Amino acid sequence: MRGGTPFPEKRNGRQAVPLRRLQYTLALLVAVIVCGGLGYHQLAHLNALDSLYMAVTTLFTVGFRELGDVNAQTKLFTIFYLVIGLGTASYAVSNLTALLLEGDLKGYIMERRMQKRLDDLKDHIIVCGFGKMGFQAAWELKKAGIPFVIIEQDETKGRSPRFAGEMILYGNAMEEMVLERAGVRRARGLITALTTDADNVLVTLTVKQMRPDIPVVARSAKLGTERQLKAAGADHIVSPYEIGGRRMAGLLLKPEMMNFFDIVLQQEQLELGLERIAIATGSPLVGQTLREARLRHATGSLLVGLVHPGSGLRFNPSGEERFQKGDELLVMGPPDALETLTRLAKG
Incomplete structure (x- = not known):
């Protein structure tokens, strides 16, 4: 998982595979043991415990002593059971081993834990996009102790040690399913810091359609796109180049004022x-x-x-x-x- 949980639409099929494989494998193994137990119960006239004992020891070729009536029917059944059941049991055991070694089962368990954390989350902030700006926004939220969820489409991102254990949804922030999973209806706000203004506009439109009252802070990559973001419903628009330029000029023109704002706004102070x-x-x-x-x-x-x-x-x-x-x-x-x-x- 590497600190996050994958995008449901792209990965839901693969997420369900480990569970289906585990259920199928266990059901197959139980079915073989039950069939063997029933066979020994009928042919060797054994009680339930002894029938189960004979089925398991025969299936896994332990070689303990036989119980009950050892007649021709019992011997034929044992031969048939070994030929059919041993192959089935070997397949089931190898399947279980593969699930453990490949890490699919562990990934599925972590996935379920992550989903439970998301379901319990409320009054948090959603950060769409984990580029340079989204990274810094998430870092400020973490320093302030504010719960947050990151939505990022590139699964190679989000592996920074700074965000180990944080909730990261890998998927398209413009999809309603992803926003629902991130808890948009329980969130206190949303930051969209995707690469293009068109994507930020679409995220804002989608979010405002799902929940009109949620405050949205949108990144404006190009000057002149503020109007589109405002029309889409963004409550606050941040242009990093405009803010950076103002700060650079302000440090020369009014350094004392800029230092004052740093003291007020920086979490370290x-x-x-x-x-x-x-x-x-x-x-x-x-x-x-x-x-x-x-x-x-x-x-x-x-x-x-x-x-x-x-x-x-x-x-x-x-x-x-x-x-x-x-x-x-x-x-x-x-x-x-x-x-x-x-x-x-x-x-």
Whole structure:
């Protein structure tokens, strides 16, 4: 498996082969033993245990003593049983050995475990495409402790030690079956970072058709394709070349500002964080004004912006703004201050 699970449409037939082979082999072996036991029960007048004992010892040529009536009928049956049953048993044993040595059975068991992990997953992020950009997005999610699933069509990718044990679906992210298996209906968001803009547009269309409310972040490889991605339903569009160019210019024009953003956004920096925190119904903040709440004094965090339900983000709100249930606070501060405010907002 190498840390992932294969694409169902391409591999479902091969995935089911080990199970079918195992079931067929075991059924064949049991059938031969049962037939032998019934034969000795009828001809040698043995009980069930002794009949089974004779069938197994004869079939595997152990050579222990014979039980029951050793008459001409029993001898003829033993000869026939050895000729037919031994060949069948040899085939069954060799089949079982091949399953174990070839690793098919182990792969099938790992496949089932992976599917169970996928079925239990919720509130995760789906990353479509495991190229350079998808790799970095997945790495940031892993560092942040956010559960995620990677969808990648190239099975040679995804073998990095950084992602050992992570859930990787090998398949076409534009297929509804793959997205369903990745848990798109339970996910908190999706990132599509495929090679071409056309593929990203198609993934966005497919995802929005399956679940219109899921936030989608799409990669734009070429300038000018943002409109198509927006029309397809992408909530956020990222152009790596545009962002890279802005950052390069910003490092020369406003280096202090760029360093500030690095401190806020990079997961390695623990001194300062930026979070978006929702106010629950039972929070003591509901009904209070910003001035009354005194968030900076009470929690040590700084309120940067406020989002009322149905309205946009307002930066640096006034002290007369009154908190409502469902409000979202854009706050900045050290991790302990943000944790304190999160508890306060949840009530």
